[in-house]
Amino acid sequence: MVRADMVEATEFPHLVHKYNVFGVPKTVVNEVVQFEGALPEPLFLQQVMKATVEEG
């Protein structure tokens, strides 16, 4: 159910533009949730699960 991509930003400038990347790491979940920075696991999970809510 989970697909996780590491994307090397400098090689894919169109994604940097698309997701307004100003700092790394930047995580995008299902195109609906975005957050910057490395988070501890519980907070990371919290952000990731927001995507399931946003989608209804």
Place this chain on the structure above:
Amino acid sequence: MPILTEDVRNKVREELTKLPGKAKLVVFTQAFECEHCRENTSLAEEVAALSDQVDIEVYNFALDKEVVERYGVDKIPAIVVAGEKDYGIRFYGVPAGYEFTTLIEAIKIVSAGESGLAPKTKEALAGLKNPLHLQVLVTPT
């Protein structure tokens, strides 16, 4: 001329001797119009050469459409890090710098078939009803 230094090769070899199971690097490349593809493939080949437990398959992104579709790869260079099954782990772009460590960690995780996540996290993910697609944008330094 290898990408990995002797020192790094020795460290990675040591890391990978402890692998409990098989891992597979599925590499997608193309001869033209892909600046970093050659480097990416070489890096994956060098890593795979350091352990009998790590296999490598190299596919042409333009020609091997069936495999591209099976793994859902949408850009190159790409490396799928798979174990007994496909756990959905993809590296787009050359995993250099800090990301090299992430690549080795991913190999260890799929080989063991154990994410190392907290029970609470696993519980939440087990309850997913729709797929999640995480993209983590990083830079090599």
